[in-house]
Amino acid sequence: MNTRWNFLAGRDITDTCNASCSGALEEEAPATMTSDEVLMLAFQRGSREAFDELYTRYRNPLYGFFRRRLNSEARAEDLAQETFLVVIRDAERYEPRALVRTYLYAIALKLLMSEWRKRAKDGPDIDSVADPAAHGSTVSDLWVREGLQKLDDSEREILMLREYEQLSYGEIAEVLHLPLNTVRSRLFRARMALKEHLAPSAPTQVRTSPHESAAPKVSNPIEREA
DSSP states (O other): OOGGGOGGGOHHHHHHHHHHSOBOOOOSSOGGGSOHHHHHHHHHTTBHHHHHHHHHHHHHHHHHHHHTTOSOHHHHHHHHHHHHHHHHHTGGGOOTTSOHHHHHHHHHHHHHHHHHHHHHHHOOOGGGSOOGGGGTOOHHHHHHHHHHHTSOHHHHHHHHHHHTSOOOHHHHHHHHTOOHHHHHHHHHHHHHHHHHHHOSOOOSOOOSOTTOOSOOOOOOTTOOOO
């Protein structure tokens, strides 16, 4: 494991773990059969097992979220890690009325926006320069990626949330704080725009799953040594 992911040395993370993650999941059913929302509420009560299960479920999707939007594996790992740290530090702010899925992606989107603002101000790091080969992409992937980059920011993000993160219209509306009808209309426009950009022909090599990406390397921020 990359040593830069060892947050155990950080006192604040260790204290958080000791204070919030000492309990066990208070559910008779196995954690894998428990809803995200039940797990999050159990984590709020101090269940380390509940957090571990949420981490297992979402570490790869969150890494993929950042990796598809940033040209740096390192920053994608960092920001996925930071998403989990926000969950730990602000666990008490979660309210059951929100789906954990949308709660996590809303945090991730805020971190992404902050990253983009920082880059606009300071300029990109040397490891964030575009390198298509680093994505392990097929010809078709690169072709679609090029088409996505031609969309407006709002169109591209809403389309990626739907097609890559597989969020429902309602979930997208919640994450982006938009009316449901606005989500529907923007998605329609985004798909039409992408179709125009991808014309007149498409590569024949097509990936079977839109969720495949570089292997995630995000470590559990509250993982303790045995």
